[in-house]
Amino acid sequence: MLLGTPTPDSGKLYAQTVTEGDPTWAGPLAGLALRLPVYHVLEAEIREQFASEIAEEQLAMPEMVLDARELGEAVKSVRETGT
Amino acid sequence: MNLQGKRVIALGERDGVPGPAIAACARSAGASVVLEMTHCFV
Amino acid sequence: MSKVNIVHYLNQFFAGLGGEEAANLPIEVRDGAIGAGRLLQRHLGERGSVIATIVGGDNYVSEHQDAAVDAVHRALAEIKPTAVVAGPAFDAGRYGVACALVDHAATHDRGIPSVAAMYPENPGAAVFKDVVVVPTGTNPSEMDPIMAKVARLALKLGAGEELGPASSEGYLPRGIRRPGLREKPGYERALEMLKAKVTGQPYQSEMQAIRYEAVRPAPALRQIASGTFALITTGGIVPKGNPDRLVRGGSKEWFRYSTAGLDRLDATDWDCVHRGFYIESVKQNPNYVLPLDAARQLERQQEIGGLYPWFFSTSGVGTAILDAKRMGEQMASELRAEGVDGAILVAT
Numbered sequence: 001m002l003l004g005t006p007t008p009d010s011g012k013l014y015a016q017t018v019t020e021g022d023p024t025w026a027g028p029l030a031g032l033a034l035r036l037p038v039y040h041v042l043e044a045e046i047r048e049q050f051a052s053e054i055a056e057e058q059l060a061m062p063e064m065v066l067d068a069r070e071l072g073e074a075v076k077s078v079r080e081t082g083t
Numbered sequence: 084m085n086l087q088g089k090r091v092i093a094l095g096e097r098d099g100v101p102g103p104a105i106a107a108c109a110r111s112a113g114a115s116v117v118l119e120m121t122h123c124f125v
Numbered sequence: 126m127s128k129v130n131i132v133h134y135l136n137q138f139f140a141g142l143g144g145e146e147a148a149n150l151p152i153e154v155r156d157g158a159i160g161a162g163r164l165l166q167r168h169l170g171e172r173g174s175v176i177a178t179i180v181g182g183d184n185y186v187s188e189h190q191d192a193a194v195d196a197v198h199r200a201l202a203e204i205k206p207t208a209v210v211a212g213p214a215f216d217a218g219r220y221g222v223a224c225a226l227v228d229h230a231a232t233h234d235r236g237i238p239s240v241a242a243m244y245p246e247n248p249g250a251a252v253f254k255d256v257v258v259v260p261t262g263t264n265p266s267e268m269d270p271i272m273a274k275v276a277r278l279a280l281k282l283g284a285g286e287e288l289g290p291a292s293s294e295g296y297l298p299r300g301i302r303r304p305g306l307r308e309k310p311g312y313e314r315a316l317e318m319l320k321a322k323v324t325g326q327p328y329q330s331e332m333q334a335i336r337y338e339a340v341r342p343a344p345a346l347r348q349i350a351s352g353t354f355a356l357i358t359t360g361g362i363v364p365k366g367n368p369d370r371l372v373r374g375g376s377k378e379w380f381r382y383s384t385a386g387l388d389r390l391d392a393t394d395w396d397c398v399h400r401g402f403y404i405e406s407v408k409q410n411p412n413y414v415l416p417l418d419a420a421r422q423l424e425r426q427q428e429i430g431g432l433y434p435w436f437f438s439t440s441g442v443g444t445a446i447l448d449a450k451r452m453g454e455q456m457a458s459e460l461r462a463e464g465v466d467g468a469i470l471v472a473t
Binding site: 001002003004005006007010014036037039041042045046047049050051054055057058059062066 | 084085086087091092093094095096098099100101102103104105107108109111112113121
Binding site: 009012013016023024025026027028030031 | 138139140141160161162163164264265266267268269272
């Protein structure tokens with residue numbers, strides 16, 4: 001799963017939902033641990049795999065306003081520790 | 084995580100990185116995109 | 126002990142029926158627990174049962190309050206639960222208000238005990254004083270620990286038990302005071318508290334005092350005769366014509382004006398816009414509020430080393446504390462960068 005969430009909180013929410021299950025219990029993935037590998041699209045190890053022209057064209061705008069490091073750390077944290 | 088040859092779900096957000104952008108980037112890395120969505124987080 | 130039968134109120138999102146696009150859903154009743162209610166049921170275990178869920182679209186309830194409350198009443202009259210749970214709404218304002226309405230209808234109007242949960246600053250927490258509200262943060266990720274607390278209170282209320290004080294039971298204080306006996310007389314408790322306080326031990330005040338922020342003063346200046354000083358005013362002194370449009374109060378901006386080559390502020394070149402005092406005398410002599418004349422005298426007499434060639438001005442009446450803090454930090458930042466030793470903020 002590649003996420004494009006704008007905040008660390010929402011990133012964690014999506015990441016938790018597809019790994020351990022929907023932590024808000026609002027939807028169908030509540031109590032269901034899918035354990036899917038999930039990354040933020042701006043995480044360095046993912047971003048560097050994109051063809052540079054395409055990445056520049058598609059991500060330049062979002063990268064101006066989003067904190068890639070913070071977003072990546074939030075999703076990585078859920079991937080590695082569950083929270 | 085090497086994206087080459089992987090099947091990706093692109094979960095984008097209007098205020099973040101939208102689905103089509105994630106999908107285009109993922110394809111450029113050799114992944115195939117099986118689902119592409121753009122949500123508005125509540 | 127018999128099972129506590131609970132009706133759970135949820136908005137469209139936490140019921141799993143959709144997001145904003147489903148916010149116009151009118152009140153509907155579903156069997157059993159749905160959406161986040163499933164987690165409530167988990168925490169209730171064998172001791173409680175979510176027998177029905179009332180779902181309200183946030184917009185619907187917000188725009189049709191009376192109809193929504195009527196529908197809730199009809200549902201409660203028919204289902205006859207032992208207790209009602211509303212939310213958690215976190216910081217969703219429309220949802221929080223809806224939860225308050227539901228709980229109030231249940232408890233105040235029908236005598237059914239109820240509990241809600243939301244962020245303390247959710248407008249719903251202020252609608253009715255007597256609703257029991259479990260405080261939450263703003264992130265729905267904490268649904269699990271919050272539901273545990275909500276379930277505990279719901280079971281307690283459903284069993285007909287009285288709730289203890291807010292701080293021990295974990296709900297927002299409602300300003301309800303009950304007379305009771307404490308273990309020790311007041312003078313003993315006071316002396317114990319005093320002893321703890323003077324020996325630096327922790328203690329718990331029985332009265333909640335409003336705390337004001339303690340602002341530590343800057344260290345004393347040692348080298349006044351050799352120091353450079355800047356004049357700052359919150360008295361709204363501006364050049365004639367107020368070119369920067371400084372507001373008369375509630376300021377969010379400050380401006381700097383040059384004093385280079387000036388011995389005093391002349392009434393022909395300067396003005397005062399402050400709305401908090403009688404400004405006519407200041408208009409005739411701006412030095413009353415920005416004492417450039419007195420400062421130059423100190424300079425000539427070598428009682429201060431020198432004056433920073435700019436003074437800072439804003440209108441400090443009804444100014445928000447956060448704005449004042451920010452402006453102060455900005456002013457200090459410039460003065461520090463310019464090597465100024467001290468600032469003289471002249472009171473009005």
